[in-house]
Amino acid sequence: MTSLVLTDSSQRTSDSQHLDLTIPVGYSSPVASLVLTDSSQMTSDSQHLGIYSSPVASLVLTDSSQMTSDSQHLGIYSSPVASLVLTDSSQMTSDRHHLLYHPERNMSGKTKAGGQQVVDYEHLQNTAHRLRILSIAATQASNSGHPTSCSSIAEIMSVLFFHTMKYNKSTPRDAVSDRFILSKGHAAPILYGVWVENNLYTENDLLTLRKIDSELEGHPTPKLSFVDAATGSLGQGLSIAAGMAYVGKYYDKASYRVFCLIGDGESAEGSIWEALSFASYYKLDNLVVIFDINRLGQSEPTSLQHDLATYKARVEAFGLNSIVVDGHDVKEVVKAFDDAAKTKNKPTAVLAKTFKGKYFPGIEDKENYHGKPLGGQAQSTIEHLKTLVQEKKKTEHVITSPVGSVPNVDLKNIKLSTPPAFKLGEKVAIRLSYGTALVRLATTNRRVIALDGDTKNSTYAESLKKAFPENYIECFIAEQNLVGVAIGAACRDRTVAFVSTFAAFFTRAFDQIRMGAISQTNVNFVGSHCGISIGEDGPSQMGLEDISMFRTIPGATVFYPSDAVSCERAVELAANTKGVCYIRTSRPAVPVLYKNDEPFVAGHSKIVKQSSRDEVLAIGAGVTLHEILTAAKELADKGIHIRVLDPFTIKPLDKANIIKHARECKGIILTVEDHYREGGIGEAVLSAVAEEEGINVKILAVEGIPRSGSPEGLLDLFGISAKSVVKAVQQLVDHPSPPTKKKY
Incomplete structure (x- = not known):
């Protein structure tokens, strides 16, 4: 001393x-x-x-x-x-x-x-200016990007990462650390700049922004150790943050907080307000949403511009605590985040009045600078910002380490607690077995959860709610938020999430689903009430595009079970499969085809019926597989034999088995599906055999817009019933129909 x-x-x-x-x-x-x-x-x-x-x-x-x-x-x-x-x-x-x-x-x-x-406010302000400089340099090097959108949030980012948030720099995605979602993902350069300040990257690394060999892409993705979910398709980040916050509050029961920064332009998205409603309903006081109200959109001013009073009225109407701040005053921002931490039983919205291009001479608050590097103005702007930095030598950041703990979670090798328990031949709705499988999985691992959009009594997700109420999350009729919350709940491997609604309604959330794939999510989607076989409800309720939609998702696994046993096994497999999974469940009750101990593997099909005399390989799934089996009996009475294949998964498709059995059936394949032709089973099979000589494929699928009617009548009307299969097979094998007897 x-x-x-x-x-x-x-x-x-x-x-x-x-x-x-x-x-x-x-x-x-x-x-x-x-x-x-x-x-x-x-x-x-x-x-x-x-x-x-x-x-x-x-x-x-x-x-x-x-x-x-x-x-x-x-x-x-x-x-x-x-x-x-x-x-x-x-x-x-x-x-x-x-x-x-x-x-x-x-x-x-x-x-x-x-x-x-x-608080050393001067240090926080200096850091904000350095983040601005880094953002300009990065976008200048890439000759693209959004430096003005970065500048509007510089103080917010400085305060969040160097005052408010508690996290481990070396392992930023560990389970106990605070979470941050940059919903306005186009401001990625300033997020990357934060990690230059944290010494994870060098300034030279930052200059590789948007290069083909750089991991610093135009919008953040989980390729980066400090990013939980991909953003950039606007309006989606808050739902993901809400899912994280729900897990933190109700499952982890931990002290970590979740911060989501959204742009004022994206707040026009309905999904933002779906998320606010969800967060308020579930009292997510560990969630802070920051509105960057910088007045300017991409092509013109936003609808509310700087009308902070209206923003405040709206978020408060949704049940949030609101705090209005000058987003460029670090003292106000610090106080807002500190006050938010003291607010109980409701999330907080920090409404930050900001300016695009703040501290950029001649550019601040001006239109027509969105998404453009500063070009010839870059160097002079950087020099100006350097004059605003008061530290002669950069002060080392001291990051607050997380406090408390989280439960250990093991999501590996989750199995059904008991095997399926169905009788061969008994009629069971495939959607019902989704619910029984959820209960069996959650009995084994209490981190298996289900989310639904007020259709749980139809999808049978309610089975899990009845058995384990805390494992079920009701998201109400807001499918975009439903999907986003599930993606957030699955982040950092805290839960195995199953999301269910009518297959048709997932189309509303397709953007969220495709972004989920970019986020490397492991969420499992379950679409019930698929196809025209739902009957009288009519076309608005009929999922006829879902197979096509999920087949386009990179790395997705698309299950299409054809009975209760295979559905339970599909649910079990999905719980242990990386990437997006989709399970298509049918409404009608159909006979159980498989023994309870039948093994199933993704990408492996099942031959349900075969003989040495088979002339056509018929492929169907769900309801149409049963129509094919009915047709096979009638055809056999006519001396025509067909082989029946259940694909089990449409992606990956069992290409080798299809080709093998097609060649044993004279190279003739008939596909039958309760789905539109485009992108369905038939086109998947066509793609699989496209380079094979001597194999011909005929597709029976729903053509045109369907209508209300009985399931049986609709299957017949749209040409995918057993009767239609018989007719198609007869034509394929060139067996003329017997002459019709004249009625007297």
Whole structure:
């Protein structure tokens, strides 16, 4: 310890008053200078000045007299401290007044009376300017990007990452750390700049932005260790954040917080308001959504521009706590996030008034600069920003480590608690067995959850709710948010999420689903009420595009079970499959085809019926497989034999088995599906055999817009019934139909 000076610190008259310098084993001081001037009259019990595990460069208190209440103390814990100065901090008269420095909570080491943190606002502002400079440099190097959109959130990002958030720099996606979703993903350069500041990347790395061999893409993806979900298709990030927050509050029961930064332009998306409604309903007080209200959209000003009053009224109408701030005032932003942490039973919306291109001379708040590098104005803007940085030498950031813990979660090798329990031949709706499978899985692993959009009594997700209520999340009729919440719930491998609704309604959330694939999500989608076989409800309820839609998703697995046993096994397999999974469940009750111990593997088909005399390979799934089996009996009576194949998965398709059996059936394939022709089973089979000589494929599929009617009548009307199969097979094998008997 170099110097310790107390001046006029007399009259320490009570018991246990002390000045305490405690240096734990393994720590070296040194204390360069500690000066207290006129710190007299510390008259109550247990008053003390404590410095723990220095070094302390300088500590000065002037006129800090009359600290008269019990347990008043000045404490500095786990320095270093560059400088601490308190002037005229007298008359601290209430109980338990104290000065505490916790360096894990701030950068500067400054504290003030009352135990309140003193933040180095200048450092945060300087960091914001450096982030602006990095954003300009990166977009200039790539000759593309959004520097003005980065500039509007510079102070917000600085405060979030270098004051408010608690996370591990080395493992930012660990389960206990705070979460951050940049919903306005086009501002990716400033997020990357944060991690330059955190020394994960160099400034030279940042200059590879958007290059083909760089992981720093135009919009963030989970290829990066600090990104949970891909963003950039606007309006989606908040739902993902809400899913994370739900898991944190109700499953992990942890202290981590979730922050989502959205643009004012994307707040026109209905999915944003679906997410706000969800977050409010479930009292997600661990969620903070920050509106970057910078007034300007891509092509023109936003609808509300800087009408903060309307934003405030809207978010409050949705049940959120709202805080309006100047988004470029670090003091206001710090206070907003601190106040949000104290708000209970509702999420907080921080409404930040900002300006696009803030601190960019001649560019700030001007139109026609969206998505453009600064070009010839870049260098002068950077030089201007450098003049605003007050630090001669960059101050090292001290990041707050996460506190508390989260439960250990193991999502590997999840099995049904008991095998399927169905009888061969009994009629069971395939959708019903989805519910029984969920219960069996959750019995084994309580991190298996189901989400639904108010169709749980139709999809049978309600079976899980009845067995394990806490494992079910009702998302109501808001399919885009439903999908986003599921993606968020599955992040960081905290849950195995199954999402169900009518197959037709997933089309509304296709953008969220495709972004889920880019996010490397493992969410499982279950679409019931598929095809015209639902009957009287009519075409608005009939999922006829879903196979095509999910087949286009990179890496997706598309299950199409044809009975209750195969459906339960599909659910089990999906729980253990990486990437997006889709399970197509049918409404009608159909006979059980497989024994309860029948093994199933994705990409492996089943031969349901065969003989040495087969002339056609007929492929169907779900309802149409049963129509084919009915037709096979009638054809056999006519002396025509067909082989019947159940693909089980449409993607991956069992190409080898299809080709093998097609060649054993004279090279003739007939596909029958309760789906539109485009992108369905038939076209999947055509793609599989396209390069094979001597194989011909005929497709029976739904053509045109269907209508209401009985399931049997519709199957017949649209040419995918057993009757239609018989007719098609007869034509394929060139067996003329027997002459019709004349009626008298």
